[in-house]
Amino acid sequence: DVKVTQSSRYLVKRTGEKVFLECVQDMDHENMFWYRQDPGLGLRLIYFSYDVKMKEKGDIPEGYSVSREKKERFSLILESASTNQTSMYLCASSLTSGRSGYNEQFFGPGTRLTVL
Amino acid sequence: LAKTTQPISMDSYEGQEVNITCSHNNIATNDYITWYQQFPSQGPRFIIQGYKTKVTNEVASLFIxxxxxxxxxxxxxxxxxxxxxxxxxxxxxxxxxxxxxxxTGTQLKVEL
Known part of the structure; x- marks a missing residue:
């Protein structure tokens, strides 16, 4: 069974802290994504990676960076956490080849981050 | 970018058919349309995908x-x-x- 795991379900951090959110997939997928989900705003793409060490900005990259050193792992980094980054963060992965492309994404359970 | 618009919420009763529409006026030629379902405290889950006309699987149909x-x-x-x-x-x-x-998602509530 396909699996995307995220390092924490709940996380509480203080303003100004550096925060790492980790995501691991076991499906050998090329693509990995980080989204944030807020009430009334749906899912918004933060960053996307289509290969090791490759990344592209999504709709809302400001205040975030990412790292993909290995194919199965995609990390989201908040360099200096702020209260407006309190949100649910969702990681996903997908294949590149075939008709599905980016459409059939497999999501992790999410990390609810609270920044105080 | 293909901006999408959906109703915020819908209510239904058990046994009824529910139709949820998404508008995507700026869809590009190589774009596909996919629908996901999300329960509380879980990530979204793939339901169905299509390019044009009608697609049906064991849980839903998609009309384009x-x-x-x-x-x-x-x-x-x-x-x-x-x-x-x-x-x-x-x-x-x-x-x-x-x-x-x-x-932005459509909250479907099904009641008895």
Whole structure:
């Protein structure tokens, strides 16, 4: 069974802290994504990676960076956490080849981050 | 970018058919349309995907008109367990992974 795991379900951090959110997939997928989900705003793409060490900005990259050193792992980094980054963060992965492309994404359970 | 628009919420009763429509006026030629279901405290889960006309699987049907500017997810005979948020996604099949766009989601509530 396909699996995307995220390092924490709940996380509480203080303003100004550096925060790492980790995501691991076991499906050998090329693509990995980080989204944030807020009430009334749906899912918004933060960053996307289509290969090791490759990344592209999504709709809302400001205040975030990412790292993909290995194919199965995609990390989201908040360099200096702020209260407006309190949100649910969702990681996903997908294949590149075939008709599905980016459409059939497999999501992790999410990390609810609270920044105080 | 293909911006998508969905109703914020819908209510239904068990056994009824539910149709949720997503508007995507700026859809590109190589974009596909996908629908996801999300329960509380879980990540979204793939339901169905299509390019044009009609697609059906064991849980839903997807209707896409010829101009592809909208799509309709049809859930036959819903049950209480179908209460969830439903998202449409417009995304290319290759390249431009940073151009995919989720809708804001439709909260479906099914009652007895």
């Amino acid at each position: 008109p010829a101009d592809r500017k909208s799509s309709t997810l049809s859930l036959p005979r819903v049950s209480l367990s179908d209460t969830a948020v439903y998202y449409c996604l417009v995304a290319p099949t290759g390249g431009g992974g940073n151009k995919l766009t989720f809708g």
